[in-house]
Amino acid sequence: MTVMVGLRNLKPIEVLNKDALSNIHLNSLELLEKMGVKVYSKEALTILEESGADVDRKKQMAKIPPYLVEEALRKAPKSFKLCARNPKNDVKLDGKHICCGLDGTGLSTIDLETGERRPSTKDDVAKSALIIDALKGADLYFPSVTPLDFPKHAHVLHEYDATVNNTEKHFMSGGTYLPEEAIYLIKMAVAVAGGLKELRERPILSAVACMMSPLILPLAETDAMLEFSKQGIPVVAMTMPLTGATGPITLAGSVLIGNAQILGINTVIQMKYPGTPLIYSSFPLSMEVRTGAFAVSFPEATMVAVGHIQMARNYGLPNFGGGNISSAKIPDEQAAYEKALCGLMCMLAGGDICGTIGLLENYTVLSYEQLLIDYEMYDMMLRLVQGIDVNEDTLALDTIYKVGPEGHFLAEKHTLDHTKDVWIPMLADPSPYGTWKDKGAKSVVDVAKEKAKEIIATHKPAPLDRDMKKRLAEIIKEGEKGIPH
Amino acid sequence: MQEKQAVLSELENAVKDFDREAAVEAARKALKIGMDPIEAIEKGLTKGLREVGSLFGKGELFITHLIAAAETMSSAIKVIEPEILARKAKRKVLGRVVIGTVAGDIHDIGKNLVSCLLTAAGFEVHDVGKDIPTEKFIEKAKEVEANVIGASALMTVTTPAQKELADAITKSGLKAKLVYIVGGAAVTPQWAEEIGAAYAPDANSAVKVIKSLMEIRK
Numbered sequence: 001m002t003v004m005v006g007l008r009n010l011k012p013i014e015v016l017n018k019d020a021l022s023n024i025h026l027n028s029l030e031l032l033e034k035m036g037v038k039v040y041s042k043e044a045l046t047i048l049e050e051s052g053a054d055v056d057r058k059k060q061m062a063k064i065p066p067y068l069v070e071e072a073l074r075k076a077p078k079s080f081k082l083c084a085r086n087p088k089n090d091v092k093l094d095g096k097h098i099c100c101g102l103d104g105t106g107l108s109t110i111d112l113e114t115g116e117r118r119p120s121t122k123d124d125v126a127k128s129a130l131i132i133d134a135l136k137g138a139d140l141y142f143p144s145v146t147p148l149d150f151p152k153h154a155h156v157l158h159e160y161d162a163t164v165n166n167t168e169k170h171f172m173s174g175g176t177y178l179p180e181e182a183i184y185l186i187k188m189a190v191a192v193a194g195g196l197k198e199l200r201e202r203p204i205l206s207a208v209a210c211m212m213s214p215l216i217l218p219l220a221e222t223d224a225m226l227e228f229s230k231q232g233i234p235v236v237a238m239t240m241p242l243t244g245a246t247g248p249i250t251l252a253g254s255v256l257i258g259n260a261q262i263l264g265i266n267t268v269i270q271m272k273y274p275g276t277p278l279i280y281s282s283f284p285l286s287m288e289v290r291t292g293a294f295a296v297s298f299p300e301a302t303m304v305a306v307g308h309i310q311m312a313r314n315y316g317l318p319n320f321g322g323g324n325i326s327s328a329k330i331p332d333e334q335a336a337y338e339k340a341l342c343g344l345m346c347m348l349a350g351g352d353i354c355g356t357i358g359l360l361e362n363y364t365v366l367s368y369e370q371l372l373i374d375y376e377m378y379d380m381m382l383r384l385v386q387g388i389d390v391n392e393d394t395l396a397l398d399t400i401y402k403v404g405p406e407g408h409f410l411a412e413k414h415t416l417d418h419t420k421d422v423w424i425p426m427l428a429d430p431s432p433y434g435t436w437k438d439k440g441a442k443s444v445v446d447v448a449k450e451k452a453k454e455i456i457a458t459h460k461p462a463p464l465d466r467d468m469k470k471r472l473a474e475i476i477k478e479g480e481k482g483i484p485h
Numbered sequence: 486m487q488e489k490q491a492v493l494s495e496l497e498n499a500v501k502d503f504d505r506e507a508a509v510e511a512a513r514k515a516l517k518i519g520m521d522p523i524e525a526i527e528k529g530l531t532k533g534l535r536e537v538g539s540l541f542g543k544g545e546l547f548i549t550h551l552i553a554a555a556e557t558m559s560s561a562i563k564v565i566e567p568e569i570l571a572r573k574a575k576r577k578v579l580g581r582v583v584i585g586t587v588a589g590d591i592h593d594i595g596k597n598l599v600s601c602l603l604t605a606a607g608f609e610v611h612d613v614g615k616d617i618p619t620e621k622f623i624e625k626a627k628e629v630e631a632n633v634i635g636a637s638a639l640m641t642v643t644t645p646a647q648k649e650l651a652d653a654i655t656k657s658g659l660k661a662k663l664v665y666i667v668g669g670a671a672v673t674p675q676w677a678e679e680i681g682a683a684y685a686p687d688a689n690s691a692v693k694v695i696k697s698l699m700e701i702r703k
Contacts, residue, residue, distance in 0.1 A: 408597055411553035416503055419549050434674060434686030 012350030120145030323356025496529025
């Protein structure tokens with residue numbers, strides 16, 4: 001398969017014009033100042049109060065003046081790296097490069113052997129991380145699912161353990177729900193990085209904290225985020241408004257409420273730990289108005305995510321939102337069209353971390369087949385956003401003259417020289433019916449299943465040494481005792 | 486002896502480098518030093534082509550490379566051919582193929598692909614071109630004592646020419662001597678069966694089908 005360098009040459013599409021951008025920004029400031037945010041974290045309230053916000057401790061409300069919010073935006077870095085255990089896998093977030101991310105953290109897995117849905121295990125984390133390690137253009141690992149066969153309060157530690165043993169790529173932790181989880185996770189990353197100083201210099205770990213809509217900075221997530229920020233670990237501030245339920249039903253209103261939330265948490269983080277790398281992240285949901293069911297990739301959700309990507313770009317903050325997501329239950333046609341449409345929209349809009357590969361049913365179910373299908377879609381999209389490069393060589397005038405009106409280009413040197421630039425599928429089968437039938441008439445899901453099995457059976461990631469494995473096991477044991485449960 | 490070895494290497498490398506000019510140059514040298522033309526092909530050009538084919542089989546090279554190698558070899562053979570005729574020698578080939586796009590149809594890229602892959606597989610290919618009347622196929626097949634006739638059609642309206650050719654093959658008494666295979670975007674396996682021809686859905690399978698049918702004929 002070809003892996004394109006994740007470079008966007010096309011001008012990002014815009015769903016918000018200049019007036020709309022400033023309208024949403026100014027109204028976000030006004031919301032934060034006049035209504036304020038609910039802040040469950042004592043530490044966050046203290047930080048905001050000491051910085052000059054109007055804090056009501058009893059009501060746990062903070063009204064944040066616009067100058068603070070804007071100061072905090074200036075303190076947030078505009079570009080940074082997500083480092084990997086092996087530096088060759090480092091990822092740069094600079095608004096030009098695109099990298100492939102995952103979503104999570106799910107609870108079920110569609111078993112690769114039986115095809116049945118079952119509770120997810122640590123082995124699923126290990127195997128999906130291994131596949132990410134094998135896929136050249138997959139840039140980081142985010143635990144697709146959580147290990148339900150291990151103590152739940154220490155799930156983050158087991159997720160990291162399964163990851164570092166199977167991939168050298170960057171680890172983006174999914175939900176961290178307690179500050180203590182963060183502390184033990186950081187301990188593990190310090191061990192792997194070779195020291196705290198080394199980890200600060202090369203953050204091989206980043207962590208997601210999910211805010212609550214409307215306008216709530218929750219206790220545990222906020223405190224965990226502060227723990228990560230203290231050590232200079234990049235944080236992913238995620239908003240997930242559900243249109244019509246936890247956010248307004250109109251797109252602009254949900255973009256506004258999510259944006260205000262991210263500006264709010266960024267203010268807490270940057271006022272205490274200025275310069276903390278922060279990723280503006282949005283995974284909105286649409287409410288299906290007939291039933292109240294929710295869907296991550298219906299047009300409204302996609303458009304809110306795209307609106308947020310544009311807001312983030314306007315602030316100069318790296319972003320992560322939308323991507324190849326779906327509410328489909330199996331890797332079927334619904335999964336394919338929802339993922340393709342949402343994924344491409346987000347990439348065209350200027351997504352920094354795209355892909356969001358591997359999960360079904362609103363980020364809750366891992367399918368190994370879908371992981372590879374999503375990766376193929378992502379790889380295809382990367383080719384699309386490269387655009388058309390026009391220069392003397394790519395116009396191929398000399399070759400066109402040489403071949404003439406009746407020749408062909410098959411054997412020309414120019415063709416051979418550029419063969420390497422052509423996109424090659426890992427799964428898709430372009431052969432005609434007869435040939436496809438002779439090969440077993442396999443659907444793309446069948447092909448993906450075989451490929452997943454092949455990778456799991458043959459890919460050998462760089463192993464951790466035995467002492468390191470032992471050290472990590474010790475920290476996990478401490479964590480299982482030390483994390484409140 | 487050393488000189489001969491050097492020229493053979495040049496022929497082989499020209500194919501591996503997809504360098505048509507170098508191949509033609511090396512072919513001229515081969516004639517100049519009086520090399521056996523069959524040896525020049527078999528121990529030089531074919532050796533290079535076989536190596537490219539094997540890398541193609543492993544997925545390390547692409548179809549464009551295989552075609553470029555086959556075309557490079559064909560350019561050199563054009564130089565050597567008169568000498569083969571003069572010596573009344575015969576190349577060892579898997580078979581002799583006459584291939585073309587039928588009358589009324591000028592779509593030839595698929596047919597070109599099949600030609601190249603057959604050459605790469607070790608067939609002697611006589612590509613008669615596009616928009617070729619039925620008699621021309623028959624004439625050429627008789628001339629080169631073909632084992633295979635391949636006829637391509639891209640448009641539904643030109644497929645009747647494939648039937649006309651099938652009838653002409655029967656009438657001319659060639660039917661028992663050769664494999665008639667049809668292909669092209671307008672062709673279905675049902676149509677091929679109806680006119681009594683073999684069928685392959687794409688260039689790779691065309692090579693496979695022809696090889697297996699020739700085996701059966703033996």
